[in-house]
Amino acid sequence: MTVIGTAAVVACSCTLFGMVEGLRHAQKISGDPLDLIILRPGADTETTSGFDRIKADELATLDGIARDENGVLLFAKEQLSIPVVERSNGSRANIIVRGVSPASAKLRPKFTIVEGRDFEPSKGECIVSKTLAKRFNGANLGGILRCGDKESYRVVGLFTAGGSAAESEVWVDIKDLGRNNQQESSVNCVQLRAAGTEELVKLKTTIENDTRFKLAAKRESDYFAAQTRSSTFLQFFGGLIAVFLTFGAMFAAANTMYSAVSTRTREIGTMRALGFGRMDVLICFLGESIILCAMGGALGLLATLPLTALSFGTLNFDTFTETTVNFRLGPTVMIVAVAMTAAMGILGGLFPAIRAVRLQVISALREV
Amino acid sequence: MADGLAIELRAVTKQYKRDEFTVPVLESLDLVVREGEFLALMGPSGSGKTTLLNLIAGLDYASSGEVIVHGQDLGRLSEGQITRWRANNVGFIFQLYNLIPVLTAFENVELPLLLTNLNRKRRRENVMTALRAVGLSEREDHYPRQLSGGQEQRVAIARAIVTDPYLLVADEPTGDLDRKSAEEILNLLEQLNSEFDKTIIMVTHDPIAAQKAHRLLHLDKGQLIGDVVQVPRLGAAS
Ligand SMILES: Nc1ncnc2c1ncn2[C@@H]1O[C@H](COP(=O)(O)OP(=O)(O)OP(=O)(O)O)[C@@H](O)[C@H]1O
Ligand SMILES: [Mg+2]
Numbered sequence: 290m291t292v293i294g295t296a297a298v299v300a301c302s303c304t305l306f307g308m309v310e311g312l313r314h315a316q317k318i319s320g321d322p323l324d325l326i327i328l329r330p331g332a333d334t335e336t337t338s339g340f341d342r343i344k345a346d347e348l349a350t351l352d353g354i355a356r357d358e359n360g361v362l363l364f365a366k367e368q369l370s371i372p373v374v375e376r377s378n379g380s381r382a383n384i385i386v387r388g389v390s391p392a393s394a395k396l397r398p399k400f401t402i403v404e405g406r407d408f409e410p411s412k413g414e415c416i417v418s419k420t421l422a423k424r425f426n427g428a429n430l431g432g433i434l435r436c437g438d439k440e441s442y443r444v445v446g447l448f449t450a451g452g453s454a455a456e457s458e459v460w461v462d463i464k465d466l467g468r469n470n471q472q473e474s475s476v477n478c479v480q481l482r483a484a485g486t487e488e489l490v491k492l493k494t495t496i497e498n499d500t501r502f503k504l505a506a507k508r509e510s511d512y513f514a515a516q517t518r519s520s521t522f523l524q525f526f527g528g529l530i531a532v533f534l535t536f537g538a539m540f541a542a543a544n545t546m547y548s549a550v551s552t553r554t555r556e557i558g559t560m561r562a563l564g565f566g567r568m569d570v571l572i573c574f575l576g577e578s579i580i581l582c583a584m585g586g587a588l589g590l591l592a593t594l595p596l597t598a599l600s601f602g603t604l605n606f607d608t609f610t611e612t613t614v615n616f617r618l619g620p621t622v623m624i625v626a627v628a629m630t631a632a633m634g635i636l637g638g639l640f641p642a643i644r645a646v647r648l649q650v651i652s653a654l655r656e657v
Numbered sequence: 658m659a660d661g662l663a664i665e666l667r668a669v670t671k672q673y674k675r676d677e678f679t680v681p682v683l684e685s686l687d688l689v690v691r692e693g694e695f696l697a698l699m700g701p702s703g704s705g706k707t708t709l710l711n712l713i714a715g716l717d718y719a720s721s722g723e724v725i726v727h728g729q730d731l732g733r734l735s736e737g738q739i740t741r742w743r744a745n746n747v748g749f750i751f752q753l754y755n756l757i758p759v760l761t762a763f764e765n766v767e768l769p770l771l772l773t774n775l776n777r778k779r780r781r782e783n784v785m786t787a788l789r790a791v792g793l794s795e796r797e798d799h800y801p802r803q804l805s806g807g808q809e810q811r812v813a814i815a816r817a818i819v820t821d822p823y824l825l826v827a828d829e830p831t832g833d834l835d836r837k838s839a840e841e842i843l844n845l846l847e848q849l850n851s852e853f854d855k856t857i858i859m860v861t862h863d864p865i866a867a868q869k870a871h872r873l874l875h876l877d878k879g880q881l882i883g884d885v886v887q888v889p890r891l892g893a894a895s
Pocket of ligand 2: 706707708828
């Protein structure tokens with residue numbers, strides 16, 4: 290009972306914390322400090338943002354935007370659509386289809402096409418994040434990804450993006466996306482990289498105050514920090530559940546140990562009569578409790594271990610799309626799990642053990 | 658001991674505190690037991706037999722008076738000291754055997770030796786000697802539930818003698834056994850007494866069991882009465 294309880298606690302908390310870790314990691318590595326994301330004022334996320342494509346084109350003419358080594362302007366108009374797509378298991382979920390510009394990939398750290406090639410505009414092609422490819426029907430290389438009734442794209446490449454948020458997305462050409470959704474005159478956001486810190490500040494002021502634009506320019510790191518709230522929420526919730534579960538398992542352990550103490554009262558009396566001291570009894574019962582919990586903990590960890598190979602689809606609380614999160618069972622999670630089981634064993638066993646220790650030899654021996 | 662005295666009680670009283678009341682159990686008891694004596698203690702239920710045995714075995718302290726066993730005034734020992742003293746001097750035999758169910762016969766007998774600094778090999782030797790003495794060397798790997806009541810009690814006796822204690826105390830050792838097993842246990846105790854000169858104090862309700870002892874004491878209303886000497890060579894000293 291205690292073993293199973295502890296195992297459940299450890300398994301659940303490891304899963305939760307592992308997910309939170311993964312999510313944090315995903316958001317941490319998104320965004321270069323010089324990157325700006327430009328949204329409609331008042332919009333917190335890309336999905337709720339939107340402005341004229343003409344305005345966006347005008348932004349590209351501003352000074353201070355960085356160029357890459359080939360002279361390509363690091364400026365990307367992006368548009369999102371969030372269609373319902375069938376998962377490999379038959380259920381359906383929202384995913385982000387991002388209409389991108391040539392510079393988009395360069396604005397994502399560690400973006401690489403690992404299989405196939407990049408899409409070509411106007412051919413109905415798309416590239417899909419590698420983790421997503423496994424989880425949605427038709428998202429595999431060479432497959433046809435059906436997004437709602439209107440859109441469908443042929444998958445010509447698979448990409449990775451170092452675990453960043455882009456790893457939950459499908460990328461197509463922005464013009465294709467606009468055409469398919471009759472949204473050709475608008476964009477959701479513009480991403481750009483400033484040439485330097487000074488330029489960043491200048492760009493930000495111009496974009497926010499110039500009457501031509503009146504848009505919100507956020508540093509990408511700030512933008513993601515705001516989004517981390519959802520992960521904080523998940524973490525808080527997960528933490529809460531873990532705490533409740535821990536208490537539950539602790540009471541289970543305490544309960545087991547209390548009944549162990551009461552059913553073994555005469556044994557305790559006998560041991561004491563034979564010359565074992567109070568310390569021996571305490572160590573004995575605490576040890577037993579810790580061993581019980583440790584067994585549960587090991588079982589729980591074992592149960593979560595296969596999950597490390599998986600990536601998770603979790604609901605992003607801001608966009609309500611499926612976000613792919615790689616399960617991370619790092620040392621922190623492991624240490625937390627071990628600490629938790631130890632705490633459960635010690636705290637759960639302590640009071641019963643103290644009761645055992647305080648038993649009087651002669652009354653313990655009287656117990657039938 | 659030079660004077661051959663195993664146990665000496667001087668004006669021993671014992672009362673229990675229950676809530677606000679104090680329950681007097683033993684009143685001003687005097688008793689002398691010689692080394693090598695086999696003493697039976699009888700008396701009605703609740704007369705304080707177990708209480709007296711506990712005082713002699715160092716499981717509890719007298720409320721007043723002196724309890725001297727093997728030359729040691731038990732009242733002067735701290736709880737930690739008296740626990741160690743028990744381990745070295747007293748072998749316990751209980752009515753319900755009190756074996757640890759998760760341990761084999763061997764491990765049960767070995768238990769008191771874990772408190773000594775004997776190595777594994779010496780422990781094994783001593784355990785096997787004790788098990789042989791009770792005729793159960795074949796059963797070392799059996800768990801208590803795989804043994805009959807009589808066999809369990811013999812394992813318990815092996816556990817009591819494995820440390821070669823100065824004194825054996827037995828609280829109704831045959832109380833839970835059929836006549837034949839009881840007979841075996843009593844013969845075993847008698848043998849331990851005669852062959853190894855162990856001083857034995859046995860509480861019993863069974864007159865036949867009491868016959869095996871050399872000396873029979875009755876405890877009633879907190880007083881010892883009828884100091885019957887059954888073996889002439891061990892006269893009661895007073
Ligand atoms: N720990 C205790 N606290 C309070 N009273 C006790 C305690 N132990 C024993 N008594 C009381 O002391 C009296 C003597 O008890 P004791 O167990 O010594 O009797 P006994 O002669 O061994 O009886 P029995 O033949 O039933 O075993 C009883 O009235 C009992 O209720
Ligand atoms: Mg009794």
